[in-house]
Amino acid sequence: MAHHILVAGRSGQIARELARAALPGGFTLECRGRESLDLMDPARTARLVAESGADIVINAAAYTAVDKAESESDLAFRLNRDGAAALAEGAAARGAALLHISTDYVFDGTKPTPYDEEDPVNPISVYGASKEAGERAVRERIDRHVILRTAWVYSPFGEGSFVRTMMRLGAERPELRIIDDQHGSPTAATDVAQALVAVAAALIAGKADGYGTFHFCNAGSTTRFGQAEAIFAWLARRGRTVPRVTPIPSSAYPMPARRPANSVLDCGRIGRVYGILPRDWHEALEECMAEIVAAGATKDRS
Template structure:
């Protein structure tokens, strides 16, 4: 009988990457959107998951409007905490393991070195606090869980993708002012999805020492300015007109929600436990840009 993977989420970057990720033999994956698995309705979510027959449940759904969350805290907590709790209860009821996707925003960003899984959390935004509350809800409700924190996720699609945003702004403007004092590791949604599938396969095979909290990001780090510079340098090398970039401090671009100044995560544990070794962020970024170019997504920059 096939091992069934149920994904909560269908339109987000990681959910979309999971839908097209290669699966091991004997696995079947189903992504469900809000129309059939509404995390805003906890009681129904518990029932739906419990009767799904899933072997692995993946929570790839979240309230991710970081700035809007400051004025909509109730909605952020309903999805990121209460929805996660319902998935955990449903998974526990049907004997499934749960993989819950979390974020660097659970940290305050003041540590000068990469964050490890055991470092104290201290979110500085409503979004971060709601995601940290979701982590606690998962730990309290299901023993067979993996909380996977990642950061700076991008993909060839989606309004939330930094790459797509840069392409759009680069087509509209001759100069872009980009923040240069926030540090992180740009992470391809496709790479995160492959890591999640590897974890799911290991859990389905009965891995007993793989529970708990892990970090996954592509290796290396940069700033938002450095990330943008890589994108436009790559595009310029492939014959595209690109805007002029100007580095600015965070203080020059105030937003409702604070961002962690340091979002770099130490990913050593996932390598030690699961043998997952992420690729360099520049390699995956170039692959993403090549995919966008092949699909004609950079035509506005020519």
């Protein structure tokens, strides 16, 4: 029997990795962009999902412009809350499970240790608030849901990737000043995609205790400065000219949206329930950079 996964989103980092992910036998996966599944039209979205034939729906579509969200709150909430609600309603009507991607930004960053799934949320930005509202919308509308929070996602694709941005800026400037007081876990979009596929396969196989909220990031943590250092150290070992990297506090680089000072996530639950054990962030980062270098570009590929 064939099982169909419908992905809301096509051009984002995780959606693009889902599109090329290895699937179990008997599975098909379809990514739909806004031209055929527009989350800004909730009624139509819910209807299309209900009629889609999907066994699993993955919400990989979101408003992710963290700083712009401060001045575009209506748009952020329409996509991240109302769009998620529409997908949940459609999946519930269809009898499908919904896998919804969320973020570390639902937390305020004041906890000194990693956040687990039971910690209270308290977003400090419009983006974080809109994603937290999306989580609540999903929980209220569909029992068969998995909310997967992740953080600091990057990939070989897209201008929003921190890794690609560092590689581009490092080739243009002799020195970069990078924030060193925000802590998190750099996470490869390919690993998030593989985790989502594994969860989907387990749910289709009848896993009854697999619903609820989970955290998934690559293992270990660092700061943005530490991540940049790792990027340029890898390039330097391959003979590339790299910039000098200087650590700075967040106060020296003010941005419209506040970021959590600590957004490290405890990913133990997904290991206990699904047997998914994240690999070290250094390993995932180096694999991504190798792909970017092999492609010979640090600009967005078509």
